[in-house]
Amino acid sequence: MRRKISKILLGICFSLSLTSCIGSKVIAGYEGYLTQPGKNKEKVMKMIGGWTKTGIGSHYHSGPDAGPLVMFGLEGLAQYVRTSDKIYMLLAESIETDPDNQNVSIVKIRDNAYWTDGNPVIAKDFMSYWYLAHNEMTSYMLDIVEVNNKTFKIYWKPYCSPSEEARKILISQDKKTACAPYHIFKDYADEVIELTKGLKPNDPEDIYYYQTHFGKKWTEEANRRYGEIYTNFRAHVHDGIYPGTGPYMLDQYDENTMILKKNPLYYNADLVSFEKMIFKRGGPTNIQMLLNNEIYYLDGLPLKANLESYLQSNGSLVNYKVLTQDTLGILFNFQKDIWQDKKVREAFQYILDRDLIRRSLAYYTTTTWTPLTAMCDYEAEKWLNPDDFLKIPKFRHDEAKATELLEEAGWTKKSDGWYDANNKKVELTVGTPGWNDLANILQSLFGQFGIPLTIKNADGPGGLLANSRVANSEYDMMTYLTSLNPWGNHPGGAYKHFFDQMDAAMMNIPTDPNTGRYKLICTKADGTGTFDAWSVYERIYTFTGDNLRSKTGDLVVGIANEYLGIDLYNGLTGSFFNLDYVGNLPFPEKFAIDRNVIDVLHYDDYGHDELAGTNVFFGEYTSYSHGLITARD
Known part of the structure; x- marks a missing residue:
């Protein structure tokens, strides 16, 4: 079985132009960053942006999206x-x-x-x-x-x-x-x-x-x-300047380009290095614009082989890696009878070789072997008591164990695949927000185990959520973020995503018909009884100290032990910068040797906060308004 799976995955990897089984190539370094002048005499930053084509309105609440003006203004x-x-x-x-x-x-x-x-x-x-x-x-x-x-x-x-x-x-x-x-x-x-x-x-x-x-x-x-x-x-239509207080203000824009100029009234104006920010509308040519020096920053982490190719083709680019405080995985749709049996949910934890999936699609990050916890493992390690952290269930790739559990649940393996306890052939459909690479690998792995998997792509996360919520949704499960915390370093952020944003709704977790609150009863981390997960989340920002750690442990361990989904690997993004035009970037000693900076820093690692702030979706404009990213002139 293992040999067959490996052959399938090698085929997929080849079609994706992956080099997941080969170590990283050393990309030629960039010399003279700290000792020689750059090329940005005009002190202009260029990057990708998006805004409403028909107009941005006259103020933030007027309806249209002003995109970069909101982020930097x-x-x-x-x-x-x-x-x-x-x-x-x-x-x-x-x-x-x-x-x-x-x-x-x-x-x-x-x-x-x-x-x-x-x-x-x-x-x-x-x-x-x-x-x-x-x-x-x-x-x-x-x-x-x-x-x-x-x-x-x-x-x-x-x-x-x-x-x-x-x-x-x-x-x-x-x-x-x-x-x-x-x-x-x-x-x-x-x-x-x-x-x-x-x-x-x-x-x-x-x-x-x-x-x-x-x-x-x-x-x-x-x-x-x-x-x-x-x-x-x-x-209300405001006739004056688009109101803002940030480091930049609107200069001009059309459908494809937005130009912001430095705000002379900004309280930190002396620290703002770039005189102008020029944004080009994003699209399929983003990478080509980066390679052609038309933009100087781009968020993203391509597949490993592609990343190395981009860095080799433009000797002025560097790529940093930044943990995204999220996890990619599988969420079960509890509209479906198949997931009502906890033993079946447990069996599915063993089916996939998660490490093989991670190496194929996210080479630089780490594999997670937990069920859905709604909090990524390194965030849980920070917030949980050590004893509670060790109680999070861990699994492995063990198809024999998966078979044993499914048979205990009344399933039968026949020549043409698996049949459930009602002797109905198991054929599943997975919904994705357009993540074809992951879906294709899952389709092959589940197929090799004897469970045919049909892929249905939705129009982004919003479409995936909408399609999963309809009565009798065609999705049996969804591939998406099984944890996400973009709301600051507090456990409340992770469970805000789970309860208020996406996951619980997408999985159709049952709700109380009178209150609309999710009915998710879990066992406490210490095993002394049960608790209502929503009620703990609702008060998460009121807890402090040991009580916060204990309550967070209950949520993480309690939800994990319900086997609501499968965590596959930790999320990771990247930041491309053009070193000819952008100055004061972190770790010049590293990209002087290799411009593919592969270090993945955690909370307590030296330089983590500075590195995280370079990603425009993590710190927004703060690195620019505080002089941490400057024009290299």
């Missing part, structure tokens, strides 16, 4: 760097707990923070935003009170007040809080603040208390009125 009070512990204070000079009330945060705004039209950034700008645009933050808030123009207080709900550490993470998750300036949207802000403050408080014993905005009872009439105000706010 708008900001919040604070900004975290994904996968790291780094949080930059941006418009906030400080965020501290009120010594007189532990349920209150005092936010002080920078004195030198201005909107692009010259108006100072004030406390009411943030009140305007949060009262107009309800989001997760406002479900934790009780009130926002202005102290003076540059100071305001956030009153957190006493019964679900986030911990001091979690407050900064939650605030930094809200990355574009400076997007509804009070001096422009005063009429809408005043009206919605008056409406909200006039509502009756909600009962803390109410099951929905954690979800209600500002702890109020939102009646049908209040929701209707709020909706009207919000709709009018979005429809």
Whole structure:
């Protein structure tokens, strides 16, 4: 059996132009990076971007997507760097707990923070935003009170007040809080603040208390009125400069190119090296544009052979590897009868050679041998007590064990494949967001085991979610991210993805018909009893210290022991930079020898935070606004 599988995989690897069984080639280094001048005399950064072709609107909430202008022109009070512990204070000079009330945060705004039209950034700008645009933050808030123009207080709900550490993470998750300036949207802000403050408080014993905005009872009439105000706010056409506070502001754009110019009023303007940012619309020519020096940065990690080819064809490119704090794998669709038997779910953990899959598709990362945990293994290692971390079930590639478990579940292997306990031939369909390479390998491996697998490609993650949710979905399982945490370094981020974003909905985890909450009862990590996973997640940001570790352990170990899916390998992305044009990049001593920088750093490794910040989707503009990435002139 192993020999047959290997032959199949070798064929797939050949068709994908992979070199997964060969060590990395040494790519010629780049000399003189620290001692010789570069080529970027104009101090311009060029990269890929995307925005609404028909127009970007006049402000952030107007509907269209302004793409790069949002990323580099708008900001919040604070900004975290994904996968790291780094949080930059941006418009906030400080965020501290009120010594007189532990349920209150005092936010002080920078004195030198201005909107692009010259108006100072004030406390009411943030009140305007949060009262107009309800989001997760406002479900934790009780009130926002202005102290003076540059100071305001956030009153957190006493019964679900986030911990001091979690407050900064939650605030930094809200990355574009400076997007509804009070001096422009005063009429809408005043009206919605008056409406909200006039509502009756909600009962803390109410099951929905954690979800209600500002702890109020939102009646049908209040929701209707709020909706009207919000709709009018979005429809407002602003005649002046697109409002922002970030390091760059709009210069010009058309369907294919957007040019941003340095914001002279930016409080960190002296540290901003690039005078302009030029964005080209993304598409199938991204790599060619990189190779032709038309762009100087590109996010991504191609297959190993392709990566080496790109680096060899352009001697000025470097590629870094950055862990993405996610896991790729398989999610079971619990609409289907096949997954109702836990022994069957356990058997499927043994079928696949995950290491072979990882070497074929993600050469530089690591294999995971766990069931779906909803938290990647290195994140779990950081947050769990060591004893709990060791309790996460680990599997291996063992088709004999898989066969034994399936037979115990009443399945039978016949000459034409597997039959379930009802003597129905097992033929499965996997939905993917377009991940053909992974789906093809899974199809071959399951086929060799005796389970035919049909591949159905959806239109991206959104299409995959929609298709999985329809009644009697054609998907028996889905390939997607079995864990993801892009919301700051806290366990709440991982389970936000699982419960609020994608996975639980995609897998059709049963819900309570009265409350809509997921019904996922798991066994505690110490085995002393069961717990409701949603109820723990709902309060995850309120826990601290050992209690946070213990509760996180319950979630990770408890969900893992339900065998809801299969983790395959840890996610990894890359960052391409053109060394002729971009300066001050990390590890010049490494790319002086080999421009394929293969080091994969973890949280506590030297240089991890700096490396993570170079990826524009991890730190956004912070490395550019703080002088960490500069023009190499």
